[in-house]
Amino acid sequence: MIKIEIGKDPKKEKIIVKNHEDVYVTGNNGGNLDLEVVLEKEGASVNIYGIIIGKDADSYKIKTTSSHLAPNTNSRVHIKGVFMDSSNMDFSGMINIDKVAQLSDAYLKNDNLMIGDDCKVNSSPQLEIKADDVKASHGVTISTIDDEQMYYLMSRSLSYKDSQDLLVSGFINDIVQKL
Amino acid sequence: MPKSLSNQEKQLKKSKTEYKEGFHMPDSSTFKSEKGLNEDVIRNLSKMKDEPKWMLDFRLKSYELFLSMEMPNWGADLSGINFDEIHYYVKPSDKQEISWNDVPDDVKTTFDRLGVPQAEREFLSGVKAQYDSEVVYGSLIKEMSEKGVIFLGTDEALKKYPEYFEEYFGKIITPADNKFAALNSAVWSGGSFIYIPKGVSITKPLQAYFRINAANMGQFERTLIIADEGSYGHYVEGCSAPVYTSNSLHSAVVEIAVKKNARFRYTTIQNWYSNVYNLVTKRAYAYKDATMEWVDGNIGSKVTMKYPSVYLMEEGARGEVLSLAFAGVGQHQDTGAKMVHLAPNTSSNIISKSISKKSGRATYRGLVKVVKKATNVKSNIVCDALLLDPESRTDTYPFMKIDNKHVKIGHEASVSRVGAEQLFYLMSRGLSESSAAALIVNGFIEPIIKELPMEYALELNRLIELEMEGSVG
Numbered sequence: 001m002i003k004i005e006i007g008k009d010p011k012k013e014k015i016i017v018k019n020h021e022d023v024y025v026t027g028n029n030g031g032n033l034d035l036e037v038v039l040e041k042e043g044a045s046v047n048i049y050g051i052i053i054g055k056d057a058d059s060y061k062i063k064t065t066s067s068h069l070a071p072n073t074n075s076r077v078h079i080k081g082v083f084m085d086s087s088n089m090d091f092s093g094m095i096n097i098d099k100v101a102q103l104s105d106a107y108l109k110n111d112n113l114m115i116g117d118d119c120k121v122n123s124s125p126q127l128e129i130k131a132d133d134v135k136a137s138h139g140v141t142i143s144t145i146d147d148e149q150m151y152y153l154m155s156r157s158l159s160y161k162d163s164q165d166l167l168v169s170g171f172i173n174d175i176v177q178k179l
Numbered sequence: 180m181p182k183s184l185s186n187q188e189k190q191l192k193k194s195k196t197e198y199k200e201g202f203h204m205p206d207s208s209t210f211k212s213e214k215g216l217n218e219d220v221i222r223n224l225s226k227m228k229d230e231p232k233w234m235l236d237f238r239l240k241s242y243e244l245f246l247s248m249e250m251p252n253w254g255a256d257l258s259g260i261n262f263d264e265i266h267y268y269v270k271p272s273d274k275q276e277i278s279w280n281d282v283p284d285d286v287k288t289t290f291d292r293l294g295v296p297q298a299e300r301e302f303l304s305g306v307k308a309q310y311d312s313e314v315v316y317g318s319l320i321k322e323m324s325e326k327g328v329i330f331l332g333t334d335e336a337l338k339k340y341p342e343y344f345e346e347y348f349g350k351i352i353t354p355a356d357n358k359f360a361a362l363n364s365a366v367w368s369g370g371s372f373i374y375i376p377k378g379v380s381i382t383k384p385l386q387a388y389f390r391i392n393a394a395n396m397g398q399f400e401r402t403l404i405i406a407d408e409g410s411y412g413h414y415v416e417g418c419s420a421p422v423y424t425s426n427s428l429h430s431a432v433v434e435i436a437v438k439k440n441a442r443f444r445y446t447t448i449q450n451w452y453s454n455v456y457n458l459v460t461k462r463a464y465a466y467k468d469a470t471m472e473w474v475d476g477n478i479g480s481k482v483t484m485k486y487p488s489v490y491l492m493e494e495g496a497r498g499e500v501l502s503l504a505f506a507g508v509g510q511h512q513d514t515g516a517k518m519v520h521l522a523p524n525t526s527s528n529i530i531s532k533s534i535s536k537k538s539g540r541a542t543y544r545g546l547v548k549v550v551k552k553a554t555n556v557k558s559n560i561v562c563d564a565l566l567l568d569p570e571s572r573t574d575t576y577p578f579m580k581i582d583n584k585h586v587k588i589g590h591e592a593s594v595s596r597v598g599a600e601q602l603f604y605l606m607s608r609g610l611s612e613s614s615a616a617a618l619i620v621n622g623f624i625e626p627i628i629k630e631l632p633m634e635y636a637l638e639l640n641r642l643i644e645l646e647m648e649g650s651v652g
Contacts, residue, residue: 099569102569114581114586116584117584119584121581122578122579122580122581123578123579123581123590124577125590125592126574126576126577127573127592128572128574129566129573130572131569132567132571132596133569134594135593135595136594137593137594138575138590138592139590139591139592140577140588140590141588141589142581142586142587143587143588144585
C-alpha cells in the first residue's frame with residue numbers, strides 16, 4: 001500500500017507494479033502531482049483512490065497515467081474532488097494500453113463537487129488504446145450540490161451547513177471507506 | 180438467415196470494387212493557377228471573381244496570417260502536406276448553370292455517376308454541386324424561393340447579398356482562428372450560402388456535393404448559413420475525389436448563425452479518397468432558444484481534423500453533435516466536437532462513435548467549456564470506440580473546463596471490440612462471419628445512422644459493410 005499526500009512541492013511519482021498495489025492519494029492544501037503506474041508484468045493490477053479537498057484559493061494540478069505494458073493487467077482509478085471558495089483543479093487522467101497488453105481492463109473515474117462560488121474544475125480523462133481485446137473506459141462528472149437534497153435535509157430541521165456537510169461526506173464516503 | 184441480408188451480401192460482393200467514387204474525368208478546367216501560393220495568385224483569383232476591394236484586402240491579410248502561423252503541434256501527422264505542390268484555384272467552367280443539361284459533359288457525367296441529379300429529384304429542396312474550385316450547378320425548388328429562401332454559391336451570394344457578408348463573414352471564424360482557417364480565408368472559392376427567412380421551415384434538405392477532380396488540387400470552399408428567427412433547415416453535404424497517387428488538400432470553413440428560436444441541422448457524409456487531407460473548421464453561433472445540430476460522418480480521407488463546434492451565445496440555446504468516424508487502413512480520423520457555453524441555461528449533447536480497422540486510428544478530441552456567467556448548464560458527452568483487430572488504435576482526448584458551479588456535466592467513454600460471444604451467437608443463427616460482424620457494427624453506429632436522411636443511411640450502411648468485408652477473423 002502506498003500513500004501519497006499532495007503538498008506544496010510538486011511531486012513526480014512512478015510506481016512499477018509487479019503484482020498488486022493500492023495507491024491512496026490525498027490533497028488538502030493544493031499542489032502538483034504527476035503519478036504514473038506501470039503495469040509491466042502479466043496479471044498485475046493496481047487501484048488508485050484519491051480524495052482532493054480544495055478550500056480558499058487552493059490550486060491543484062494532478063495528472064495520473066495508467067500504463068498497461070503487459071497482457072491481462074488491470075487498473076482502477078477513482079478520484080473524487082470537493083471544491084470550496086475559489087479553489088481549483090486541473091486534472092488529466094491517461095489510460096495507456098500498449099499493443100502487447102491484450103486482455104487488459106482499465107477504468108478511470110473522476111467525480112467533482114463544486115461548492116464555492118468561484119471554484120473551477122478542468123478535467124481531461126484520456127485514452128490511448130493500441131490493443132483490441134481489452135476493456136477500457138472512463139467517466140467524469142462535474143456538478144454542484146443538489147437543491148432538492150438540501151431542501152429535503154433542511155426540511156428535516158438540519159441547518160444549511162449541516163446539510164451541506166452531510167451531503168459532502170456522502171459524496172466522498174465510498175472512497176473514505178477504502179482509505 | 181434473413182433473406183434481405185443475403186441479398187445485401189450478394190450485392191456487396193458484386194460492388195466490391197473498393198472506392199466506387201474513385202473514377203476521374205479528364206482535367207478540362209478553363210483556368211488553373213500555377214502550383215504554390217503567393218500574393219499574385221490571390222490577386223488574380225480575386226480579380227477573376229470580380230470581387231469588392233474589401234474581400235481582396237481580407238484575403239491578403241489572411242494570407243499574411245497564414246504565413247505567420249505555425250502548423251498545429253497536436254493532432255494528426257500533417258507532414259505530408261506540401262503547400263508548394265498544390266493548385267489553389269482550378270476553374271472547371273465559365274459559369275454556374277441552373278439547368279442540368281447545360282453543365283459541361285465531363286462534370287455532368289461525374290455527378291450522374293454519383294447519383295446527384297437523381298437524389299435531387301427524389302429527396303431534396305435544392306442542390307449545389309461544386310467541382311474543384313467552383314460551384315457548377317445550382318437549383319432550388321420554387322416553393323422555397325417563393326418563401327424567400329436563398330441558396331446560392333458563396334461567390335454569387337457575395338455579389339447579390341453583400342449585407343449578410345458584412346455581418347457574419349469571417350466573424351464567426353476569424354482568419355486568425357487557426358492556420359487552415361487563415362488559408363481558407365486567403366484562397367476560398369465556392370461553397371454554399373443559405374439564408375432562411377423568419378419563420379420559414381425547409382422540409383426537405385438542401386444538399387451540396389463537393390468533388391475534387393484535378394490532381395494536386397486544393398479545395399477551399401466557404402459556407403455561410405443564416406437561419407433567421409424561428410426558422411428550420413437541414414443542409415447535407417457529401418464529398419468525394421478520384422483515385423490519384425498524389426495528395427490533395429480540402430480545407431473548408433463553415434460559419435452558421437442560428438437566430439432566436441431557430442433550428443438548423445448540418446449533415447456531412449465525408450468520403451474523400453484516402454489521399455486527401457481534410458482539415459476543416461466548422462462553427463455555429465446559437466442564439467436565444469435556438470438549436471444547432473451537427474451530424475458528422477467521416478468515412479474517407481487520409482487525415483481528417485475536424486471538430487464542429489457550437490457557441491451557445493444566449494439563454495436557452497442548445498447544441499448537439501453526432502459524430503461517426505471510420506478509420507480504415509492508413510487513415511487517421513481526428514474528429515470530435517466543441518461546445519462553448521457562454522450563457523445561462525444552455526445545454527449540449529455530444530455522441531461520438533468510432534470504428535478502427537487494420538492500421539486505422541480514430542481519435543476523439545473534444546471540448547466542453549462553461550464560462551463563469553453561464554449558470555445552469557447541462558452537458559452530456561458519450562464516446563464509444565470499436566476496435567476491429569489488433570493493428571487498430573483509438574484515442575480519446577476530451578477537455579472539460581468548468582468555471583461555474585451550477586452545472587451538470589457528464590462524460591463517459593468506452594472502448595470495445597466485436598465480441599467473440601456476439602459473433603458466436605449470430606453465427607450459430609446461420610450468419611456468415613462477415614455479415615455477423617457487419618450486423619454488430621451496424622448496431623453500434625445505429626444511434627447516428629437513424630438521424631440521417633434515408634438514402635444517406637443506406638449509403639453509409641453500404642460503405643461500412645464494404646469496409647467490413649473480411650475484416651474479422
